[in-house]
Amino acid sequence: MKLWKPAVCLLLSGLLLSACAAPAGSASSGAEGNPGGSPEAGPETAPIESGLDLEKLGVTEKNYPRVDGSTSTLGIVQAAYEAVFGPESMDEEGYPWEASKTVPSYEKLIAGDLDLILAPSPSADVLSQAKEAGVELELAQVAAEALIFITPVENTAANITGDQVRDIYLHNGIASWTELGGPDRALVPICRNADSGSQSQLDNLILKGEPMDPSIQENYVELTMEGMLEQTAFYHTGGMFGQPSDSYALGYTLFTYLQNMDEITGIASSLKILDYEGVPATAQTISEGSYPLTGGYYAVTRADLPEDHPARVLTRWLRSEEGQVAILSRGFLPVYLDQLPPQDTEENARQAVLNYYSGCDIQEVTLVGREGDRITFQVQAEAGGQSSLCTITLNYYPRGWQVVSADLPPGL
Incomplete structure (x- = not known):
């Protein structure tokens, strides 16, 4: 332990x-x-x-x-x-x-x-x-978990180093994305409030207790984790009331938080996760510890x-x-x-189907087919005295099998 x-x-x-x-x-x-x-x-x-x-x-x-x-x-x-x-x-x-x-x-x-x-x-x-x-x-x-750095998906920059992060957040010392291999646009560093978990990780892993540049804290602080994702993704568009700017934001968050929020809001499609010191942040690199900012x-x-x-x-x-x-x-x-035993099994998918149709009398569940993380069943279900054949499709996510489409019996 x-x-x-x-x-x-x-x-x-x-x-x-x-x-x-x-x-x-x-x-x-x-x-x-x-x-x-x-x-x-x-x-x-x-x-x-x-x-x-x-x-x-x-x-x-x-x-x-x-x-x-x-x-x-x-x-x-x-x-x-x-x-x-x-x-x-x-x-x-x-x-x-x-x-x-x-x-x-x-x-x-x-x-x-x-x-x-x-x-x-x-x-x-x-x-x-x-x-x-x-x-x-x-x-x-x-x-x-892992600290990750994010920027709008349109940004062509792909990697950031520890020295660059320190120069940006300690000194506000990098003004353009060109220094990170990106476009000739202003680099706007967004930060979190001091008592947030992602800020603690930035301090622990990279800044090492040194104070952040006050101009960043005064002008670009975001108070919520969800707000950090949205501010980073859309700062350059001007938001609801501002004007678009020739810039891209740089933000940071935690890997699994972004994945979980994406299932709810789809925000990940508007963001790019930058490699750190040449290593991409993925579930595999984080789990095995090869991603440098794994925590x-x-x-x-x-x-x-x-x-x-x-x-x-x-x-x-x-x-x-x-x-x-x-x-x-x-x-x-x-x-x-x-x-852990595999969680993406057909048996677990069947259990998710039974949970979904818990208000019905399930007579038979038949596998139609599986392709990668997507699986489809046909379910003979009875509800309200009526029996019908329903089709249900599930996708496997880190949190388990999730229903993406399903028929409901007429009597339910």
Whole structure:
């Protein structure tokens, strides 16, 4: 188990890396030598646990821990909640529809107001706050993630380097896209607010705690993750009330967040992900760790939490086969991805069909054909006393099989 424990006791003057108790078959790892004090992230090689039942392990609705996280990890927060309260809890009071965001979540955890947060690795500022409070944090990676740089799809630039990112965001030092192999258009760097998860990753991985150029923060700050995508894609068009400009924006976000938002809004068709140091950002390069800005999402607890606390049990479940499949179904890249059974099987597609037609009496499901990530069935279904033959087509996405077209029985 990859646990990172940045010791922040007041008695110590620097970052102390200490060993921590880890479940059998796992090992603890430190953050020494990583940018911004970030924990090492990458695919997990220790054997994955399976067959974990949260209720049998003692986590119930009555003792469910206080959990929060970042905007980008809200899906993982919800997956954990539903594992205890059930999917029907979406319609009930208390369901986690919102997150406190990255830095506020860390602050609440440090203050003792939370038991567990799911978030990117902490920034240097957060570690300083923990050190001042005499709090030691434990991080266990549950999913892979990566910081990516984006620009409008029309931009012909294809790659960006770490030195160029630093020159842009520390000094506002690159005025034209020609210096990145792009067109003769102004380069407009968009940034996020200081307490966002993507900003923390930029600070940790590239800026290394150095302050961003104030002119960027004053003129081009975007307060939401979705807004960053839209601002980057359409800044040059002038938006709703402005005038088109001879420019292209540069922005940054997190890989899985962009993929998940694209399923909802289609925004990815208006954006290009720049290669970083010549390496493209893909699910494969991120999962295997070859993309240079690969990071992770972590289950974070205070080190003084009792060993049998429900938050520790929930962390263990999130790293089990059951938890990792739940994380994958939310569109994330599990840290144990290589050890999970295939999810794009015909059997899983059939289950998705049965779920879709749950209000019918299903008499027969017949495979029509499959081509790549698309599969089609014919379903003999009865509803309202009428039997009919329906055709349903599904596509496989990172979050599982999704219905793209389907007939409904007349009686439904």
